Amino acid sequence: MYDVIVVGGGNAACAAAVSAKENGAKRVLLLEKAPRDQRGGNTHFSGAIFRFVFNEIEQLDRFIPGAEAEFPGFHKGVPQYPKAAFLEDLMRVTEGRTDPELSKILIDASYDTTCWMQQVGKHEFELARSVMGIKVGNEYKWPRGAIVRTVHEGVGLSSTWFKTVEGMGIDIQYEAHVLELTQSTSGRVNGVVVRSTKGLETLECKAVILACGGFETNPEWRTRYLGQEWGHAKVRGSNFNYGDGLKMALDVGAMPWGHWGGCHATPIVAEAPDYGVRKLTDKTNRLSYPYGVMINAEGKRWVNEGEDFNAFTYAKFGGLILKQTGGKVCQIFDSKVVDMLEPRYKTSEPLRSDTLEGLVKQLPVDQEQALKTLNEYNQAAGHGKDFNPAILDGLHTEGIEPAKSNWAQKLDTPPYLCWTVTGGITFTFGGVKINKEAQIISTGWKPIEGLYAAGEMVGGLFHYNYPLGTGLMSGAVFGRIAGRAAAQS
Numbered sequence: 345m346y347d348v349i350v351v352g353g354g355n356a357a358c359a360a361a362v363s364a365k366e367n368g369a370k371r372v373l374l375l376e377k378a379p380r381d382q383r384g385g386n387t388h389f390s391g392a393i394f395r396f397v398f399n400e401i402e403q404l405d406r407f408i409p410g411a412e413a414e415f416p417g418f419h420k421g422v423p424q425y426p427k428a429a430f431l432e433d434l435m436r437v438t439e440g441r442t443d444p445e446l447s448k449i450l451i452d453a454s455y456d457t458t459c460w461m462q463q464v465g466k467h468e469f470e471l472a473r474s475v476m477g478i479k480v481g482n483e484y485k486w487p488r489g490a491i492v493r494t495v496h497e498g499v500g501l502s503s504t505w506f507k508t509v510e511g512m513g514i515d516i517q518y519e520a521h522v523l524e525l526t527q528s529t530s531g532r533v534n535g536v537v538v539r540s541t542k543g544l545e546t547l548e549c550k551a552v553i554l555a556c557g558g559f560e561t562n563p564e565w566r567t568r569y570l571g572q573e574w575g576h577a578k579v580r581g582s583n584f585n586y587g588d589g590l591k592m593a594l595d596v597g598a599m600p601w602g603h604w605g606g607c608h609a610t611p612i613v614a615e616a617p618d619y620g621v622r623k624l625t626d627k628t629n630r631l632s633y634p635y636g637v638m639i640n641a642e643g644k645r646w647v648n649e650g651e652d653f654n655a656f657t658y659a660k661f662g663g664l665i666l667k668q669t670g671g672k673v674c675q676i677f678d679s680k681v682v683d684m685l686e687p688r689y690k691t692s693e694p695l696r697s698d699t700l701e702g703l704v705k706q707l708p709v710d711q712e713q714a715l716k717t718l719n720e721y722n723q724a725a726g727h728g729k730d731f732n733p734a735i736l737d738g739l740h741t742e743g744i745e746p747a748k749s750n751w752a753q754k755l756d757t758p759p760y761l762c763w764t765v766t767g768g769i770t771f772t773f774g775g776v777k778i779n780k781e782a783q784i785i786s787t788g789w790k791p792i793e794g795l796y797a798a799g800e801m802v803g804g805l806f807h808y809n810y811p812l813g814t815g816l817m818s819g820a821v822f823g824r825i826a827g828r829a830a831a832q833s
């Protein structure tokens with residue numbers, strides 16, 4: 345008999361298991377469906393950037409003590425990130441729909457939980473320079489809120505979690521595919537049915553924490569909830585997240601919550617494999633589109649590439665790309681911005697030419713229209729202030745639709761480059777409803793005794809879109825809460 349069984353092997357599950365143990369649960373078991381060499385879910389593939397609140401810049405020093413020495417002026421240059429700013433970002437990108445109770449818990453606990461990850465989780469952090477640092481001349485500028493990641497990104501995050509879990513004497517079973525929950529006659533969840541190398545068995549416990557991801561890997565559920573175009577979507581991360589935990593929870597009466605028709609999906613290189621590759625992790629992302637233009641198969645621009653910083657648009661643009669003909673678009677840049685492209689662009693070869701005509705002739709699009717679009721864009725671009733990638737610079741187009749509202753420089757400096765991209769799904773937004781103790785709520789609006797959820801399984805926080813660095817923060821915050829509550833239940 346276990347005190348707490350945690351289902352899953354990602355960030356949320358590990359945080360929950362560690363918290364349960366820390367809060368007095370004697371026998372804790374973590375059940376991971378994947379074999380040991382494929383453990384860790386999406387967490388392993390992640391860029392491991394955490395978005396959290398800090399009121400004084402010195403609050404970052406404990407995570408990145410060398411930053412001021414490495415980047416003189418760092419302390420002065422980093423914008424503070426108070427609770428109100430985090431809430432504003434979350435509200436803006438979710439069109440005001442983020443769950444008020446859960447978002448408050450997430451935001452209020454974000455800094456303290458990151459400290460807990462460092463102290464109890466034994467994680468080491470660093471500046472996420474390659475992805476979040478914006479080079480202006482010889483200086484780096486930093487966007488607000490999400491600039492710190494764990495060392496060795498998701499690979500480090502996942503391996504450190506497992507080391508900590510093992511070090512605390514928590515049992516781990518790999519290749520442990522949890523199929524269903526068991527309940528006592530009172531309705532309390534009191535165990536799980538698991539299929540493992542030992543066969544089918546029922547394991548008993550006092551409380552179960554479900555932290556086994558969304559349904560992004562499941563083509564049937566993707567088609568059912570997200571729509572036809574998602575049937576063939578490439579999966580950026582783990583190939584084990586089929587919505588198993590959601591199904592188990594719904595089967596015992598859990599309330600579906602949040603945006604079941606929504607997901608996080610990003611522009612990734614068109615040749616990316618069908619599932620995430622463990623060595624490549626998140627390197628298929630192509631997120632520097634605010635500095636260029638994006639052309640679809642009809643040869644037209646179809647979106648405002650400079651609507652906001654990419655940290656606030658990348659998670660919805662993947663889905664918009666999938667809706668374009670063929671599910672692919674061309675990202676086009678000139679050589680003025682080449683040094684500003686994320687280093688990840690170097691992991692695949694672009695098409696190149698010294699003229700826009702020459703570039704367009706190589707593109708898998710309506711070439712006549714594409715050249716017309718690029719020429720029209722060049723005539724319309726360059727209005728407003730000076731180009732400044734560190735701020736919403738207001739350098740905009742005039743007289744074309746869709747407009748580009750920031751960073752709209754002309755494409756006028758050869759060579760010109762093109763990367764073809766598609767939309768890759770990261771995780772789904774639909775989940776189950778939980779309360780402030782991370783207890784799963786039933787469709788009767790009452791907590792299901794003995795049952796908790798954390799991570800991607802939690803519904804309500806994200807709708808339509810997502811601010812970069814919030815998924816892992818949510819998993820850590822609600823994993824920690826679930827572990828504590830389950831241990832004390």
Ligand SMILES: Cc1cc2nc3c(=O)[nH]c(=O)nc-3n(C[C@H](O)[C@H](O)[C@H](O)COP(=O)(O)OP(=O)(O)OC[C@H]3O[C@@H](n4cnc5c(N)ncnc54)[C@H](O)[C@@H]3O)c2cc1C
Nearest residue numbers: 353354356377385386387391392393522581799800815816
């Ligand atoms: C390429 C990429 C980059 C990302 N970058 C960032 C980033 O920089 N910052 C950020 O905040 N977020 C990022 N994310 C999102 C982030 O990774 C997820 O939000 C987070 O990892 C979710 O954690 P989780 O524990 O809920 O799920 P996961 O980490 O996906 O873990 C789910 C676990 O459940 C297991 N499982 C599934 N079904 C069962 C079952 N039936 N029985 C037992 N186990 C089961 C899986 O094997 C897996 O171990 C990124 C994601 C990807 C794919």
